[in-house]
Amino acid sequence: MTHAKLTQPSSSFHASWLESYDEWGTLDQDGSAAFLAARYDLNLREGGHFSQWVDLLHQMPRAEFSPPEGLANQTTIWVTDGVAYLGAASLRHSLANEYLKEVGGHIGYGIRPSARGNGLAKLALNGALQEGRSLGMERVLVTCKQPNRASARTIEACGGVLEAIRPPASFAPALGVTEPICRYWFTL
Template identity: 80%
Template sequence: MTHAKLTQPSAGFHASWLESFQEWGTLDQDGSAAFLAARYDLDLREASHFAQWVDLLHQMAVASFRPPEGLANQTTLWITEGTDYLGAASLRHSLLNEYLKEVGGHIGYGIRPSARGKGLAKLALAGALEEARGMGLKRVMVTCKQPNVASARTIEACGGELEGVRPPESFSPELGVTEPIRRYWFHL
């Protein structure tokens, strides 16, 4: 039984986050909002840049904060156990652009490869849904790629209702969708 919990991002998890980065092999870690670092020219391998990124994640959750053009305010939650970073969930406060409306949805989440298969994705999604309820959102969309059976099971286990599966050709080419997308809605 894991003792993992949802926490606020913290610079204290830098070493463990770097281990997760190595496991993923990419900065593009689902739910982590690591893409923001590139927007601000931050190298997350450097402790001071990592701390700036963590501060930015906290700012992104504040309604009065204006994120970079094309990005929505979001709340980021980390899944941790002791000093270990295990994954993240991001709740976008609105679907302000075509990508989020069609493909990205309100919530993204990801678990580092070595921590998968332990129910942590369900913890992440349930926590993000609770945050959405607390913000007063009435409906939220969560998506996953058709081949991602584990994610589809997680979404369905948390009560997501399948709107449908959309083929890549049903999306605008500029969205870069290459696989069918399962779109789910949660009524909060």
């Protein structure tokens, strides 16, 4: 993994992204914005739909792009090594809804299971933080579930300052929180 780098989403990673999808076993992959495929009725196993999703990821950061209701404009970056897709990070440009304000935060990131433990989460998170700086953001919120010590260590190693660990009962029931949430802030 010594040649891992941050890249823009590209259709050329379709085969490797599908391998990653099979490892995760779900579209719920932190940082990947794969959930958008469902919003737009795209089957990411099909090359044409995958290309449409990649194009959507390129449109999402643009100020003139209006994301679906309840979502924020966001920048998605991928962690790759050669032709291998290893993970992603997404920087939401604002906390556009109650879920993001309370639970989701500005940045989500995730590394495919077979590539974990190689410092790639730090690379992804630092890339998203750098993107925030380039956009002029002053503070960003990054969260993780309390049991996810690996994510907490990554956030802390990148300079996140713990605001609080909030129990599930402190969130509105509609947010669906079932585990304590660690809330960290970064000053950019």
